[in-house]
Amino acid sequence: MTQQSNSHHQHWGSKFGFILAAVGSAVGLGNIWKFPYITGENGGGAFVLIYLLFIILIGLPVMIGEFVIGRSTGRSVCGAFKHLEPKKPVWHGLGYLALITGFCIISFYSVVSGWVIGYIFEALRFSFSSFDSPETAQNHFGNLISNPYWTITLHGLFMTLTAFIVVRGIKDGIEYWCKILLPILGVILLILMTWGLTMPNAHEGLIYLFRPNFSELTFSSVLVALGQAFFTLSIGMGVMITYGSYLKKDINIVSTSLYIVLFDTLVALWAGIAIFCPIFSLGMNPAGGPGLIFHVLPIVFQQLPGGYVFGILFFILLGIAALSSAISILEVPVSFLIEEKKMSRHKATWLVALVAFWVGIPCALSFGLMSKVKWFFGRNFFDFLDYISSNIFLTLGALGTAVFIAFVWKLKPAFEELAKGGGKVKKLFALWGFLLSWVCPIAIGAILIAKLMEF
Ligand code: PFF
Secondary structure (H helix, E strand, O other), X not given: OOOOOXXXXXXXOOHHHHHHHHHHHHOOHHHHHXXXXXXXXXXXXXXXXXXXXXXXXXXXXHHHHHHHHHHHHOOOHHHHHHHHOOOOHHHHHHHHHHHHHHHXXXXXXXXXXXXXXXXXXXXXXXXHHHOOOHHHHHHHHHHHHOOHHHHHHHHHHHHHHHHHHHOOOHHHHHHHHHHHHHHHHHHHHHHHHHHHHOOOOHHHHHHHHHOOOHHHOOHHHHHHHHHHHHHHHOOOOOHXXXXXXXXXXXXXXXXXXXXXXXXXXXXXXXXXXXXHHHHHHOOOOOOOHHHHHHHHHHHHHHHOOOHHHHHHHHHHHHHHHHHHHHHHHHHHHHHHHHHHOOOOHHHHHHHHHHHHHHXXXXXXXXXXXXXXXXXXXXXOHHHHHHHHHHHHHHHHHXXXXXXXXXXXXXXXXXXXXXHHOOOOOHHHHHHHHHHHHHHHHHHHHHHHHHHHHHO
């Protein structure tokens, strides 16, 4: 199949702008909310090591593959698979799977992001100063997230903010805002990390995060580590295919992907340091689960000098990270509707945001009115969507993408596309081909089967 670009498609304004947008997508709640608490739940350093291995051996090759598919076709996720393999409709399913995954992820993602916005206000209005024990902080959090008005309003507010950026398009919306937000995020994170490192007994947090203790690693930790590698890099659901479709041909995909993966990993580790050093410094429990940053950290902020300002900064940091990721999730169905259904960007964006808002409502109610509704394999709606999308759908999407490139589309045209950006290191391409053809399918396939059995 010959590759041709879709001439109606927009493009990034610059390579730097594209890198910031892709880093913005990758760096999100996954790095600052999820990574620290699942590290806490899965025993620390050994988990971090497995996670890093997955990022390098599986995540990076799949990300490069998604950019190659996107740029070579210049199409949205569904159009891309159809364009490359028009005669084998079974592969077009990968595009539709990506759309479904996007809706699942954005709906619970927007709910947690709404909590984050709510906590910026909580930090501003000195709420944390009344927390005299972990129980008060936990009760406060529990009361807020079980309040339907609080969660649904904030979820709606976050979704509206996301749509406001997406509706402005690639260069003037996503790229423009990522160029403003990401540097702010970097500065806040560095301030918080330095703050964490200077605390008494901060080294205990570092030991926890970096010293591997394999006796605490279980098989299910390995599954969680792989799911987290996909989630954090925003791969397996067409975001990087969509972002890749706006790429110009002169960009070196391999080196750019390396930067994105490196930044994403650094942010997760820095966030881990910024969170665990103060937690250990105060002798608190690092395994706080999904509420870790909402009811353990506020106590930390309340007890330490300067905590008021650092508390506000922390939740602003989280809000920025969430927003720059949410726009990338929304862009996947939006670009699909613009391209395949010929809708205007305006109409497509508000339609997708509205549907995602509705799907998010049962997620927002999962900790209050609907907390007893556990029809979904024993999980509430929120946990069900999180589990099925982060662990099953993303894994399936990443596996399908790797197999599609290696065995259906074949590696030769993929190598040709890679070479266009100036990366002509044959050995590197061969290594990528090997990882994508063998390491990714075997490792992801084995883990996916194990996950399905666990379900
Ligand atoms: N990578 C984002 C994070 O770590 O929070 C979440 C995410 C964005 C997942 C986009 C999937 C996605 F397609």
